[in-house]
Amino acid sequence: AKKIKQTHWMYYSTSMAESWNRRLRLEKELLPALQAGHLLPHYQPELDTVVQQVVSLEVLARWFHPTLGFISPQEFIPIAEESAQLQALTEGLIQHALKDFIYWQHHCGYRGMLSINVTSQLVSEDSFCEFLVKIKKECGVADGLLELELTENMQLFESPFIQQKLRLLQENGFRIAIDDFGSGYSNFSYISEFPIDKIKIDKSFIDYIGESEKGEAVLDSLVLLSLRLGIDLVAEGVETEAQVHYLQLRECMLMQGYYFSKPIPAEEATTFLQRLLVN
Numbered sequence: 001a002k003k004i005k006q007t008h009w010m011y012y013s014t015s016m017a018e019s020w021n022r023r024l025r026l027e028k029e030l031l032p033a034l035q036a037g038h039l040l041p042h043y044q045p046e047l048d049t050v051v052q053q054v055v056s057l058e059v060l061a062r063w064f065h066p067t068l069g070f071i072s073p074q075e076f077i078p079i080a081e082e083s084a085q086l087q088a089l090t091e092g093l094i095q096h097a098l099k100d101f102i103y104w105q106h107h108c109g110y111r112g113m114l115s116i117n118v119t120s121q122l123v124s125e126d127s128f129c130e131f132l133v134k135i136k137k138e139c140g141v142a143d144g145l146l147e148l149e150l151t152e153n154m155q156l157f158e159s160p161f162i163q164q165k166l167r168l169l170q171e172n173g174f175r176i177a178i179d180d181f182g183s184g185y186s187n188f189s190y191i192s193e194f195p196i197d198k199i200k201i202d203k204s205f206i207d208y209i210g211e212s213e214k215g216e217a218v219l220d221s222l223v224l225l226s227l228r229l230g231i232d233l234v235a236e237g238v239e240t241e242a243q244v245h246y247l248q249l250r251e252c253m254l255m256q257g258y259y260f261s262k263p264i265p266a267e268e269a270t271t272f273l274q275r276l277l278v279n
């Protein structure tokens with residue numbers, strides 16, 4: 001019995017050491033990967049399903065490691081955050097994405113937005129906000145075309161400091177979107193006072209369609225609420241035609257999800273935009 005115990009202990013300790021080594025390695029290779037072009041933005045369109053146009057392209061970070069293969073942002077974004085590299089990473093991704101965005105404006109007649117995922121921590125950094133305002137000006141991007149997506153959390157809605165930062169960014173022409181809405185800290189009282197241009201309703205609610213009447217009831221009320229408040233509403237994670245029909249019947253016309261497109265590299269996004277132009 002003693003022997004088995006020891007083997008177990010050795011097994012766990014080896015796998016812990018392995019995951020620790022991987023973490024250290026990713027931490028060290030993150031910014032070099034960005035420089036080398038192994039870590040780069042992909043784009044997932046958000047569509048207005050009535051006029052069949054792309055209203056926004058969301059930047060989603062992708063890391064294709066030469067030896068470790070594909071690494072999910074769910075793994076490396078927290079690592080970047082904990083090692084104080086998320087600002088540098090995000091700024092690098094934005095610089096890259098803005099080049100693509102301007103190309104689409106000039107060559108594909110693209111009139112939609114570029115949406116960028118940020119954390120409330122990042123938005124509370126003066127130097128990050130200054131970066132945003134500066135690069136928008138340098139690139140000559142019109143007001144209302146760059147959007148910041150923030151995941152809802154307690155800190156976000158209860159910190160007057162963050163609210164003030166978001167107002168400042170709005171005054172500088174940025175739009176503010178709340179990501180994964182309904183998934184976490186769901187106190188709806190704030191959304192009438194909070195500086196919000198758009199709500200992205202969490203995929204879990206879309207998954208209720210045709211599956212749970214109670215879930216559908218909550219979804220319906222969120223749609224009504226955003227219509228009444230005049231806040232844009234995007235349904236995320238739309239995968240089926242039944243979901244599209246359900247949402248359209250309730251006048252939720254903005255959608256994103258695998259049904260329309262997965263996150264795709266810049267060249268494919270160019271093709272996607274051009275195909276919509278000819279249609």
Ligand code: C2E
Binds near residue numbers: 077090237
């Ligand atoms: P998110 O911002 O909520 O992005 C949506 C995630 O759902 C993406 O996963 C996307 O690929 C996936 N998705 C979209 N449509 C569908 C669908 O129809 N079905 C299913 N099953 N999934 C769908 P991804 O790219 O793995 O990103 C995961 C999360 O990582 C993002 O969630 C976001 O919170 C974070 N993330 C990604 N890139 C960045 C970034 O550059 N900065 C920050 N701060 N976070 C990022």
Ligand code: CA
Binds near residue numbers: 058117149179
């Ligand atoms: Ca997002």
Ligand code: CA
Binds near residue numbers: 179180200202236
């Ligand atoms: Ca989301």
Ligand code: CA
Binds near residue numbers: 180
């Ligand atoms: Ca999410």
